[in-house]
Amino acid sequence: MxxxxxxxxxxxxxxxxxxxxxxxxxxxxxxxxxxxxxxxxxxxxxxxxxxxxxxxxxxxxxxxxxxxxxxxxxxxxxxxxxxxxxxxxxxxxxxxxxxxxxxxxxxxxxxxxxxxxxxxxDGHRRSVFAMTEPDGAGSDPRQLTTTAVRDPSTGSGQAAGYVVNGRKWLITGANGAKTWIIMADLEGAGATLFLCHGDAPGIVIERTMDTMDRNYVEGHCVVRFDDLRLPATALLGEEGQAFRYAQLRLAPARLTHCMRWLGGAVRAQSIALDYAKTRTAFGKPIGQHQGVGFMLADNEIAIQKCRLMIWWACWVLDQGHQGRHESSMTKATVSEELFQVADRCVQVLGGMGISDETPVAGFFRDVRAFRLYDGPTEVHQHAIAGRLLRD
Structure with missing residues (x-):
């Protein structure tokens, strides 16, 4: 049904x-x-x-x-x-x-x-997921260059601890984050997740990067791990299972990105629609001019299309499936469609659209970056095509 x-x-x-x-x-x-x-x-x-x-x-x-x-x-x-x-x-x-x-x-x-x-x-602390690297892991996490080695001196009892070294960037919210999930290549095991506190000696925040988006708390940072010594209890899950865990996280996270930005698109559309009803040009409200009216209509179609795709992919997850294929399709479609919605809203608003007099310009900047979050559109298209060819 x-x-x-x-x-x-x-x-x-x-x-x-x-x-x-x-x-x-x-x-x-x-x-x-x-x-x-x-x-x-x-x-x-x-x-x-x-x-x-x-x-x-x-x-x-x-x-x-x-x-x-x-x-x-x-x-x-x-x-x-x-x-x-x-x-x-x-x-x-x-x-x-x-x-x-x-x-x-x-x-x-x-x-x-x-x-x-x-x-x-409880809202008392923020977190980071430290995977992306300037010369390594990103859309292809197999290029992981951050390393972890076992170190008996950091262990307890018979269990050896770990020492992590490497460099990450575009680590969202690193400034002030107290819970850190770090992906590193563990000797003899492969990509592994570690869990530690943000004030652990060996975590060095080099700088905050200047990016076009402004919606994430404290922005995105370049981070270095200098002999970050972790106890055996810092192991998150099992050794060598980081890619599997990342996929467990990524499919639902892709969709929650889509959900949040859909809400922003609805807001931008409402602002553009109100403006089109009241701003006049050539003797009538601009929304009554076909060029503007058609942009608003295209936005309404795109928003509903995105909403239904999100619901469909969520339904797949609710049936107990991994939803990797469906979430890739949805993320690729929604990110591209909502960027077009944002662009049309800016166009309808004219000069207002490129100013901070409304939140639309900010939404435009943020949703442009959304086309890259959790994998660029082209990476998702590559994965979708691979799935089709295998099937």
Missing amino acids: IDFEIPADLAARRDEIFAFVDEQVVPYEADPRVTPHGPTEELRTELVELARKAGLLTFQAPRNGLPTLTHVEQAVLFEAAGWSALGPVALNCAAPDEGNMFLLNKIADPQQTLEFLRPMV
Whole structure:
């Protein structure tokens, strides 16, 4: 049975999240603490407290007697959260934390859950997923150059610890992040994940990179590991299983990216539509001119197409499938379509569209970067084509 009706209880939660973002979070968009490197940690903490008071913090986690959300249910709620780029930050469902919480919930042991995951769910700490490298791992993580070797001096009892060395970049939110998931090539085992605190000696944040997007807390950093010594308990999951765990994280994370940016696209479209109704040129509102009206119509079609693709891919995950193929198709399509939506909104707004008088210019910058997050479109097309040819 195919049913596109949103149940009343889910619609009520969606409306509650939307109202919170629209009424309490949107006013912060003009806050000077939204810097060229994204919101500051101070602003994040303030926004998180608003969500905590509203009873909406980390709404995707099974808390307060509410059951675990399905992926389709998440799609409905994350879209509402994405009405503002600061919405996911406040609600604690922004990347990379949302994806990292999902991963830790799947593979962390009880002590790691207590020490690292629980403070994240409670909004008290941020996290990073340190994989991408300037000369190595990125879209092809097999090019991993960061290394880990066993070191008995850092172990406990019979278990040897590890020493990690290497360099990463585009590590989102590294400044001030307290939970670190690090991917390194472990001698004799292969790509392995490690879990540690952000103040561990040996983690060196070289600089914050200047990027076009401004939606991630504290931006993206270049990071170096200089003899980062970790105990045996820092091993996350099993040795040599990092690629498998990364895929476990990436399929749902691709989709939550799509959900959040869909919410931003709906906002941009609403701003462009209001402008097209009131701005006049050549004797009538510009929306009544075919060139503008058709852009708005194309946006509406694209938004609904993206929404349905997201729901479909989420449904596949909810059936217990990995959804790698479906999430690649969806991420490639949604990122490209929403960029076109953003571009048309800028065009409709004219001079307003390239200014910060509305959030549309910011959305345009952010959604352009979305075409690269979690794999460029071309990498997904390559994977999709490979799947087709194998089948």
